[in-house]
Amino acid sequence: MERIVVGMSGGVDSSVAALLLKRQGYDVVGVFMKNWDEQDENGACTATQDWGDVQAVCDHIGIPYYAVNFEKEYQERVFSYFLEEYRKGRTPNPDVLCNREIKFKAFLDFALQLGAGKMATGHFVKTGALHGHTTLLKGADPNKDQSYFLYMLKEEQLQKAVFPVGDMTKAQVRALAFEAGLPVSQKKDSTGVCFIGERNFRQFLQGFLPLQAGEMQTEDGRVMGRHIGLSYYTLGQRKGLGIGGGGDGRSWFVVDKDLKRNVLVVAQGEDHPRLYSRYVRASQATWVGEPPGAEGAPFRCAATFRYRQADQPVEAVWRGQDLYLRAEQPQRAVTPGQSVVLYDGDRCLGGGIAEEAGMRPLADLVTK
């Protein structure tokens, strides 16, 4: 009987994943990862609660369970990067790294050590086969697809992974959990940075980053207020600026960060031109399988510039680790540090990390 180790978070998705594998006759082992040791704002350790849920679920399903601790790995491979990016005034997405480095590396290795042939998670994605290669596909539930977070995985990693709920909708998952009597069937979906959880982001960052207050200015230099530190804001952000009234009365948004002068540039109106860009340069390009096309050869595909965004038609070209994109439609608040993920239909090709974006063709951008 083939053994499969399931990464269990204590949530509905991974619980149902374990349940399905068990029903399919696999030798299922549930493993809970504790990668962050800190209490939330209320002094409660959510990991303790989640671990309790994992135990309850596994007992219910009738499978053995363990807990592993990758705090060190998480700190070294994910969190340090996360902080470093913020220090540079960028807006990182730690979860894409977490998947590549922790869930589908450290954890995968651990699973193999336990004698498993494969590992499983509750991600809403699917794997497919194309010309003898394993591919990463969007989950069946368009509203829950999580391929955006997994684009950094390589084919080798995917070959060892199974995603039992990938072809289900969230509603189906919940219904199944309920029918099976899983104790977490009604548990609210968790959000926030993986393993760290939901929390007041500003407050959280303050524990790691210095506050370096400065001015908020309009493009033409009018001082609109003060900011507490450029790291604490992201492009396109509206809430938290504290600027009200003035101008045409519309809301204010962050349109730029001037690291040199420590000035947060703000502009009025959700449709402000400074908020949009069609040309994007991304770095650290990574491909699930073979790179799309030849180096330097433009190709058409779809892209998402943030989680849950609808596919955006783009023309792309890659050169080495660099990825250049020209979007057909102007994209709102493409932010340095955030991931750009490419698709061919439902197949996730890979992606990169946005470095710069604008409405004007940037140097080396796709030349038509």
Added chain:
RNA sequence: UGGGGUAUCGCCAAGCGGUAAGGCACGGGACUUUGACUCCCGCAUUCGUAGGUUCAAAUCCUGCUACCCCAG
């Protein structure tokens, strides 16, 4: 301390005798395995202040205070 003007929620701003619009900010919620965006709900028993007129005033009158402008 001559003349004129303005004082309504943190900000902007309706109101012009009939019992406080709206926008922004802010708070809460929804959505969401990043950060954001978005959506929904809430948000002045009170109109610089003290009196007066009136059945009734933020709206009219008077004093005071503050700020602005022009004169000095």
